[in-house]
Amino acid sequence: MSKYILKRVFYMILTLFIVATATFFLMKAMPGSPYANEAKMTPTQIKIMNEQYGLNKPVFVQYLIYLGGMFKGDFGTSFQYANQSVTSLILPRLAVSMQLGLQAMVVGVVFGVLLGTLAAVKQGTWVDSTSTVLAIIGRSVPNFVLAVILQYYIALKLGWFSIAGWGSFSQSVLPTIALAVAPMAETERFVRTSMVDNMNQDYVELGRAKGLSRMEVVRGHVMRNSMIPIVTLLGPYTVALMTGSMVIENIFNIPGIGEQFVKSILTNDYPTIMGVTMIYSIGLVVVLLITDIIYGLIDPRIRLQGKEG
Amino acid sequence: MNEEFNVSPEDFKKLPPDEAQDNENIAGPSLSFGQSVWLQLKKKKSAIVSAVVIILMVLIAFGSTPFINNETLVKSHPQYANLPAKVPGMSAINGLNGKLKQGDKWVNVYEQNHIPKDKYFFAGTDYLGRPLGQRIIYGTKISLIVAFVAALFDLTIGVLYGIVSGWKGGGVDNGMQRIIEIISSIPNLVIVVLMLVVLKPGMMSIILAIAISSWTTMARQIRAETLTLKNQEYVLAARNLGQSSWKIALKHLVPNLSSLIIIQMMYTIPTAIFFEAFLSFIGIGISAPQTSLGVLLNEGQKNFQFLPYQMWFPAIVLCVLMIAFNLLGDGLRDALDPKSRR
Numbered sequence: 118m119s120k121y122i123l124k125r126v127f128y129m130i131l132t133l134f135i136v137a138t139a140t141f142f143l144m145k146a147m148p149g150s151p152y153a154n155e156a157k158m159t160p161t162q163i164k165i166m167n168e169q170y171g172l173n174k175p176v177f178v179q180y181l182i183y184l185g186g187m188f189k190g191d192f193g194t195s196f197q198y199a200n201q202s203v204t205s206l207i208l209p210r211l212a213v214s215m216q217l218g219l220q221a222m223v224v225g226v227v228f229g230v231l232l233g234t235l236a237a238v239k240q241g242t243w244v245d246s247t248s249t250v251l252a253i254i255g256r257s258v259p260n261f262v263l264a265v266i267l268q269y270y271i272a273l274k275l276g277w278f279s280i281a282g283w284g285s286f287s288q289s290v291l292p293t294i295a296l297a298v299a300p301m302a303e304t305e306r307f308v309r310t311s312m313v314d315n316m317n318q319d320y321v322e323l324g325r326a327k328g329l330s331r332m333e334v335v336r337g338h339v340m341r342n343s344m345i346p347i348v349t350l351l352g353p354y355t356v357a358l359m360t361g362s363m364v365i366e367n368i369f370n371i372p373g374i375g376e377q378f379v380k381s382i383l384t385n386d387y388p389t390i391m392g393v394t395m396i397y398s399i400g401l402v403v404v405l406l407i408t409d410i411i412y413g414l415i416d417p418r419i420r421l422q423g424k425e426g
Numbered sequence: 427m428n429e430e431f432n433v434s435p436e437d438f439k440k441l442p443p444d445e446a447q448d449n450e451n452i453a454g455p456s457l458s459f460g461q462s463v464w465l466q467l468k469k470k471k472s473a474i475v476s477a478v479v480i481i482l483m484v485l486i487a488f489g490s491t492p493f494i495n496n497e498t499l500v501k502s503h504p505q506y507a508n509l510p511a512k513v514p515g516m517s518a519i520n521g522l523n524g525k526l527k528q529g530d531k532w533v534n535v536y537e538q539n540h541i542p543k544d545k546y547f548f549a550g551t552d553y554l555g556r557p558l559g560q561r562i563i564y565g566t567k568i569s570l571i572v573a574f575v576a577a578l579f580d581l582t583i584g585v586l587y588g589i590v591s592g593w594k595g596g597g598v599d600n601g602m603q604r605i606i607e608i609i610s611s612i613p614n615l616v617i618v619v620l621m622l623v624v625l626k627p628g629m630m631s632i633i634l635a636i637a638i639s640s641w642t643t644m645a646r647q648i649r650a651e652t653l654t655l656k657n658q659e660y661v662l663a664a665r666n667l668g669q670s671s672w673k674i675a676l677k678h679l680v681p682n683l684s685s686l687i688i689i690q691m692m693y694t695i696p697t698a699i700f701f702e703a704f705l706s707f708i709g710i711g712i713s714a715p716q717t718s719l720g721v722l723l724n725e726g727q728k729n730f731q732f733l734p735y736q737m738w739f740p741a742i743v744l745c746v747l748m749i750a751f752n753l754l755g756d757g758l759r760d761a762l763d764p765k766s767r768r
Contacts, residue, residue, distance in 0.1 A: 132608045136616070143624045253756075257748035259700055261707050262741045265727050273731070360615045364708050368727075379708050382623060390623065397613045405611055 125409065129402045136398045137187060137391075141180055144387040183391075192392035197384050203392035207374060211396065213283060214366070214373035218358040220289060221296035225354070226347070228297070229304025236305065237312035237343075238335055248305060255302025261364040264295035268368060281370040292369045296361045300354045307350060311343040318342075345415055351408045352401065359397055459684065466761035473757020476750040483747060487567035494560045500715045502554035506541065509551045510735055526733070550735050552725060561717050562740055568718040569699050569747065572633050576698035577691045579637035580644045585687060587641070588648025589675050593656055603649070606642050614639035618701065619710065627713045632705060636698050644690045651686055655679055685762035692755030696748050703744055719744045 158166075167173040171182065186193060192203035236248035272280040272291060279288040315321070316339055324334040362375035370376075374393060381389035457465070467473055510526040525532040550558045591602040609617075617639040625631035655661060655678070664674050680687075705711030706720025713721075719740050726737030 128604070128607060129611075132611050135608060136612055140620060143620050146624055253749060253752055257696070257752050258745050259703055259707075259748070261704065262723065262745065265723075265730060265737065266741075269730055269734075356613050356615065359613055360704065363615070364704060367708060378619075379710075382619060382710055390619075394616050394620065397616050398611075401613045402611050 121413075122406075122410065125406055129406060132402055133395070133398055137184060137395060138180075140391045140394050141183055142176075144391060145176055145179075187395065192395065193388035195381075195386055195389050197381060197386040197389065203388045206377065206389060207392055207396060210372055210374045210377050213371060214362050214375060217289065217292060217296065217366075217371065217373060218355075218362060220293045221358060221361075222300060222354055224293055225297035225300030226304050229301040230308050230344070230347070232301070233305040233308025234312060234335075234340065236309045237316065238332075240313060248309070252302045252305040252309075255298045255305070258298070260295050260299055260361050261368060263298060264292070264365050264368045267291050267295055281368075283369075283371045283373075288369075288371075292365050292371060295365050295368075296358060299357045299361065300350075303350060303353065303357075304347065307347065308343060311346055312339055315339045315342050345412075348408055348412050348415070352405050355401055355404045359400070459681070463758070463761045467757055470757040470760065472753045473761075476753040476757070479746065479750040480754060483566060483750075484570060487563055487570055490560075490563050490567070494564050499556065499561060499564060499717060502556060503551075504554070506551045509541065510733070512550075526735075528732075550733075550739070552722075552736060553729070558722075558736065558739060561722060562719070562743055565717050565719040565722050565740065566743055566747065568629060568712060568716060569702055569720075569744070571629070572636060572702040572718075573695045573698040573751075575633045576636045576640050577694050580641050580691055580694045581687065583637075584641035584644030584690075585648050585680075585683070587645040589652050589679055589683075591645070592649040592652025593671065593675065593679075595653075599649070606645055609639075610642045610646075618705065622705065622710050627710060629712055629716060632702055632711050636701050640694050640698060644687070644694070647686055647690060648683060651683055652679060655682055689755070689759045689762055692751065692758055696751040696755070699744075699748060699751070719747075 164173070171179060174182075183193065190204055192207075195201050195203050195206050198206065232248040232251060236245045239245050268280060268291060272278050278290045279285065282288050312335075316335070320338060321334050324338055325331070329337070359375070362373055363379055364375070365371070366373040366376035367379055374396065377389065378393045380386075381393065525534050527533075552558050552561065587602065587606075591599045618635040621635035621638065622631055625634065661674060661678050664678060669677075702711060702718060703720035703723065706718045707724045707727075709724065711720055712718040722740035723737060723744070726733075726740060730737045
C-alpha cells in the first residue's frame with residue numbers, strides 16, 4: 118500500500134511539473150501583450166514595466182524563477198491588479214469556490230443516490246421512469262442555461278432567494294442547485310445501474326432465502342455494495358464542478374476562483390492564468406489520489422499494487 | 427405426484443428424418459451486426475425519435491449552408507432590431523405573433539416600430555436586427571461540426587492509441603499508459619483553456635482543443651478490451667498463420683471493438699456540444715462573425731428579462747440536441763451491450 122502511494126505521489130509530481138512547464142511555455146508563446154495600452158506607451162515605459170515584472174530576463178531564467186517560486190506557494194504578481202500577488206488574489210477566492218463546490222457535491226450525491234435507489238427498487242414503474250427522465254434532463258440541460266432560468270424565475274420573479282452575490286445562505290442556494298444538477302444526474306444513473314446489477318446477484322437470493330424481506334436485503338446488502346463504486350466518481354465530480362464554477366460564478370457574481378479565471382483569460386493576465394491552472398491541476402490530482410486510497414480501504418477486493426489489469 | 431405413468435409402445439415412434447433435423451436446428455436465422463443492433467434499437471421508441479430528430483437537425487443545419495453564410499449573418503438591420511417571433515398563421519399565440527410582454531401587457535412590437543405587415547421573423551431578431559432563426563440554424567451547424575470532429579478524433583486517435591497500446595503490451599504499453607495517466611489527471615478544462623488562449627479563438631482552435639482532451643477515455647477502454655481480445659483463439663490462429671498485425675487489427679479487433687467504439691462516441695458527442703456552448707458562453711470560444719448556440723445564449727442572457735425569446739429559442743434547440751444525443755446514446759448502449767439491457 119505505502120509503496121503504491123509513493124508511486125502515485127511520484128506521478129502526481131511529474132504531472133504537475135508537466136502542467137507547470139506546458140503552461141509556462143504556452144503563455145510565453147501567446148499572442149497579445151499584457152499591457153492594455155501598449156501602443157500609447159513609450160519604449161522606456163515598456164522597458165521599465167518589463168523590468169518590474171521580470172519580463173526582461175531570458176525565458177529560461179524566468180521559467181526557473183517561476184518554478185522556484187511555486188515551491189514556496191508564490192505564483193508571481195498579477196498583471197491585472199498592480200502589486201497584488203497571484204497567491205493573495207486566489208486564496209480567498211479558493212475558499213468560496215470550495216464551499217460552493219462541496220455544497221453542490223453533497224446535494225448532488227444525496228439526491229442522486231436517493232433517485233437512483235428509488236429507480237432501482239421500483240424498477241419498471243413510473244418512479245423508475247420519472248427518475249430516469251430527470252437524470253436525462255439533468256445530463257442534457259447545460260448548467261449555465263439552468264442557472265439563468267433559475268435566477269430569473271425563482272430569484273427575480275418569485276423573490277425566494279437572492280439574485281446574485283455571495284455571503285449569506287440565501288445567496289448560495291441557487292448556484293448550488295445549478296451546480297448540483299450534473300453530479301446528481303451522473304450519480305442517479307450510476308447508482309441505478311449498480312443497484313440493478315447487484316440485485317441480480319446470488320447473495321440477494323440467499324438473503325431472501327434466509328428470511329429477510331426485500332427491503333431488508335436492499336438496505337443491508339445491496340445498498341452497501343452499490344454505494345462503494347460512487348467513490349470513483351469523485352474525480353469526474355471535481356472536474357464537472359471546476360468547469361461549472363467558471364460559468365455559474367460568473368452568472369451569480371460570486372467572487373470565486375472560476376470567475377477570476379475567466380476574467381484573467383479575457384485580460385491576458387498570464388500569472389493568474391498559470392496560478393489558477395496549477396490550483397485546478399493540484400486539486401484534481403489530489404482528489405484522484407484520495408479516491409484511489411479510499412477505494413482501496415473500503416473495498417477489500419481491490420488490491421492496490423500499482424498494477425493495472 | 428402419484429399420477430400414473432402410462433407409456434405405450436406407440437409413444438415411441440421414429441420421427442421422419444427432416445423433422446429430426448429441424449429439432450437440432452434451434453438457432454434463428456443468423457443476423458449481421460447491423461441487423462441485430464437494429465432489432466434491439468427499434469424496441470426503444472425514445473432512441474428512434476431521437477435519431478429522427480438528430481437526422482432532421484443535421485439536414486436542416488447543413489442543408490441551409492447555401493442560404494445562410496457569414497455574409498447574411500453579419501449584415502445588420504437596425505430598423506428590425508429586437509423584434510419578437512412572428513410566424514404567419516400564429517396570430518392567436520402570444521409570443522409567436524409579433525407581440526412582446528412589456529410590463530403586464532402584450533404589445534405588438536411590429537406595429538409599434540412600423541414594420542411592413544408582410545415581414546415575418548420566425549424566431550425574432552437580435553439586437554442588430556439579424557434574424558435569430560437563421561443564426562440558430564447556423565449555430566447548430568457549428569455545434570454539430572465541433573461534435574462530429576471530436577467524435578472523429580475519438581475514432582482515430584483514441585482507437586489507434588488503444589489498440590497499439592493493448593496489442594504491443596510490455597514496455598510500450600506501460601509508457602503509453604503513463605502518458606494517458608498524466609493527460610487525464612490534468613483537468614480537460616485546463617487543456618482546452620490553454621489551447622484557446624494560445625491559438626487564435628475560433629472554430630478551428632475550439633475543435634482542436636476539445637479533440638485533444640477527449641480521446642483518452644476511448645483509448646483506455648479500447649486498450650482494456652484489446653488486452654482480452656488478443657488472447658482469443660481466433661486472434662492467436664491468425665497470428666500463427668502469419669497474418670500481419672495491421673490486418674489482424676482491422677479484420678479481427680476493430681469489428682469486435684465496434685460496440686465499444688460506438689457507445690463511447692455517443693458519449694463524446696454531447697460532451698463536445700456542451701463544451702463548445704460553455705466556452706462560447708463565457709466568451710472564449712467561437713467569436714464573430716461566426717456564431718454558435720453558446721454565443722447566442724450569451725447574447726440572449728443579457729436581455730433575458732425584457733426579451734426572453736432571445737435566450738429561450740437557442741436554449742431549447744441546445745437542450746433538444748443534447749437530449750436527443752443522450753437518448754440515442756442510451757438506446758445504442760442497451761442495443762450493443764447486452765449487460766446493460768435491463
